[in-house]
Amino acid sequence: MSSVFFILPGKPVGQGRPRMRTVKTKDGRSFASAYDPAKSRNYKSLVQDIAARALEDVGGQILSGPCSVHIHAKAAWPRSQWRKRTPRPLSWWTGKPDIDNIAKAILDAMSGVVYLDDTQVCRLSVEKTRPPQGEPDCVRVSVFEVGDGDLS
Template identity: 40%
Template sequence: MALEPPLPLEFIVHGTPTSLQGSARSRDEWQRRVRRAALAGLPVGGWLLSQPLAATIYIFPAAPLAGDIDNRVKHILDAMTRVVYLEDAQIHRIVVQKFEPDAIFQFANASQCLAEALMSTDPVVYVRITDDLHEELR
């Protein structure tokens, strides 16, 4: 078994990401959810990624999301520190988008994980980590 996480690493976090203005308690609970979801796709005893990375975060809330989406990204990235990668400074590229109810469009070539997020009737966050810093630019 490989000790490095397979890339791209994809996972789904159930729930709505907390905002920077939220309570410490809600932040901690959200980060525990992110860590549990990420760990489910990682090899046991595996190494942390150390190279430059790109993150894609798609937020699928149950209702229109109040506030700025950039305020919801930090807690997600921080939760993956020392779980997926050494430090969040390794993230060189972030793609973030929210898909509010009734505003979802078709994705061409959706992965199985993204397709699962799209089919969920509950709020979820789809996360994808890769070392290909240019994949969406092609």
């Protein structure tokens, strides 16, 4: 079974809502076209670059079977909430972006890079935490190819 692990530096970014624009053709007709917001597009590009490098480090073979994905998003404590005497410990993070949007952005970005299509993801685990005070923002991603023996 193959596996890929990588860390995305920086604050987690969720998948943004699709934006719409009207496009006019040369013959005067117009139609609506949907596109990804720039922030989501840039984040997906970062995920693809780092995931491709991580895949190369472990052999470079795109996963073709069922996959299990674990995503751990960490958002650092804001400086305004730091404490001198008792530094902030690890705790759950309930702020934006939503956990499902974080997962959607990362899963979509890994399609065609780590695995053939995100329909291969059969098990998904996502966490949002605030790391202990002083640790930076990051997202840890683990992808494992699973088999029928892994069913529980």
